[in-house]
Amino acid sequence: MVERASLPIGLWGAMGLLATLLFMQQVGLQWPAASAGPTGLGQVIFFYSVLPRAAVALLAGAALALAGLLLQRILRNPLAEPSTLGISAGAQLAMATATIHAPLLMEYSPGLVAFVGGIAAVALILSLTWRRGLEPVSVVLAGMMVALTANAASAALILANGEYLFSLFIWGGGSLVQQSWYPALTIAWRLVFGFAAAVLLLRPLAILGLDDASARNLGVSLHATRFLIIALAVWMATTVAAEIGIIGFVGLAAPALAALSGARSLKQKLVAAPVIGAILLWLTDGLVQLASGPGGERIPTGAATALLGGPLLLWLLPRLRMFEWPSLAASTSSGRRVSRPWVLVILIGIGALVAAVVGLLVGKGPAGWSIASGTVMTDLAQWRAPRIAVAAAAGGLLGAAGVVIQRVTSNPLASPEVLGVGTGAGAGLAAVLLLAGMPGLAWQLTGSAIGALAVLAAILILGARGNLGPERLLFAGIALNALCSAVLTAVIALGNVQSYVLLRWLSGSTSEAGAVHALVGFAALLVLSTPLLVLGRWLEVLPLGDATARALGLPVRAARTTLVVIAALASAFAAMFVGPLSFIGLIAPHLARLLGLGRARQHLVGSILLGALLMIVSDWLSRMAAFPYQLPVGLFASLLGGPYLIYLLGKGVQRHG
């Protein structure tokens, strides 16, 4: 469907003109000062800031568009691009790590560090999804997981090293402010090289757009060419990342928009996509400069592109032509059921209690491992107990939300984290922080809940209107994830007190949890899971699809709305305590099912208890792993959960051959 030219080429002319006008306005502002004298500061600003900034915007836009086009072609994945494949996040993490542990290397060549990070991220994703034949959904999901985990790790590094690294986060937002021509030149010659290589590889590229078998038939040495082109794309993307930061969505949008504008052949796209990418980024940057006040820019350009790109991706979804891979929907059912499910549920509950007691008593001290008892225990308990309680409540809430979301969308890969509900809660929290400065817990929770609800509602409405299958629903979630992350990045880039609150939230730390949090968490768990248990039959029927549910006389709309509101609230509460990225909402329902809990109510209770258990273990590990430092529990949980997601994806293909 994309092949139809639905965007006139004139539009790009108009947008290019608008960008030029914005640039001319900047020139108009700076020129009087620049022309005043040959050696004045105005001239320096004009020649070393205004002009290179425009050049960087154009070049980076083109380079990202070309990288996106190559990746999309080579992976046959219309959603591949540097940010969805975790390349940018990998580069960021590598640079943050290098800044702390190898400052000399960073001094020597930040581009190299970024390239290593980016290529490591891609290598990880490709090796994880190799067994599924690099199927697009798996690749993008793996990319999202790597990106989220890398982001959380970066956030943790920044938190641990304070001001020292804070500039990195501002860099992460992709600011185009320039002080010299060096970045522009660096990007320029990569772009020239990349373009030349792409032109030389035109024929193999065209053939690689077909499926593997046909490509091999036509005599293309698949893997060598593939890896070469991927490395080329990563090189261009990480150069941009190293020079100016993370600019999301240009690599995604430009090739898609080129196709929508009528570029059919690869040759046409090779020209059109970089041009469109350049115009897009230049225009965005122009708008960002226009919006900036005297106190500097409000939002980094990279965050702004994500703000524009997220909705664009959502709009594109129903229009994209995709290779249809065997559906993931039926891929994850477990083959067994236990004969006495409630006994198993009770056992899991006991397991959670034991974990909580161990977490309370066993710990590492300056003198090594010890089991607390007596007065030591009562002293320690007031620190440890609230943390454990909050972690358990959050895990339980995520487990419940995961079961509901998976059953309502009949999608085994859906979860609060994957669908962006967690980051939505973060965006809501950010909004409340911006409006109210330092709001209380109640206001923070309200904001999170509204954000989570908005995201989940948007996804379900999109899913219903665009008739999105399970795969595209996940893409919608990824788009919303990116959108909300952009809001977060923009607010964090402000660099004030609220930024620290959000950064802490992003990394998922429970270290400040108190008795109030524990109480609120458990109250929420109780209040939200009770109606779910009562409405267990809805959860039983809805996975069979709307048609069946309606045919059985279920009030589908009312049921969905009720359940979705409950799931959103549960995710919001959980995200409030442990951040957006734990993946517990994905794993707990699966584990419950793997253990043989199939019916809705058993599945729900089992998942809540497993979520709590996993979270308690993560909390304990996060306290012990780097003692005396405490790592964020959310990060730990995602390190447990991420690989499981990949395992699930890998399993699917074997079942379906």
Added chain:
Amino acid sequence: MKPASSDQILYDIESASFIAGGRTILEPLDLELAPARIYGLVGANGSGKTTLIKLLAYQQKPAAGAIRLLGRSIDSYGDRELARCVAYMPQFTPPAESMTVRELVGLGRFPWHGTLGRFSADDAARVEIALSQTDLLVLADRLVDSLSGGERQRAWLAMMLAQDTRCLLLDEPTSALDIAHQVDVLALVRDLSRERGIGVIVVLHDVNMAARYCDEIIALRSGRMVARGTPEEILHPDMLDRIYGIAMGVTPHPVTGAPISYVA
């Protein structure tokens, strides 16, 4: 629900039409369907078969016109009330993830016990009856997803039987099955219809299959009903040309003598 008298009209469709995205999918249609008979809906792809059966199942509302079920406008039924009269199987049955056959069939009782009602002994008994009528008792504790295509289709049929309705609406129940299982499923539908006196409206791709198992065939083309009649009336070269738009011939079955169509 009191059983209605057997001579009551099952469906009375009065100039019902359906429009999607500005395109008329189903032209205004008048049709009366009697109870306890098997109707086969045939026609080429995009002829409006699925739309018609979705209208009958109230999965979609007609753009204009009226549909009466057992003498009452279909709008006037409540969700569960309708589900106690009509059971519908969509064209693609979704995966019933980690659900046993008995549990799936048990869901057919939802219209009777509702969200909070108790799953009574009567409910359990009807599930067992449905399982035995579909020959699934041996497989009752297997996971639905571990069954073969034909067995899975039988499990869904059993769920519809447990719903205990006057009418079954089946949208291409045999599309994913090999020929042996197609015969299996359709023979089962026919036997059940005879045994329980249920009306069946079934969308079928294969006009020969329709002729073999249906009492009456309704043919659609481009959203219009182009033919309606007994299998003998429909299986006629002129008729088939009107339905499918290609030249087809008819020959008697070598054993039964019933007409069989073939592409000329």
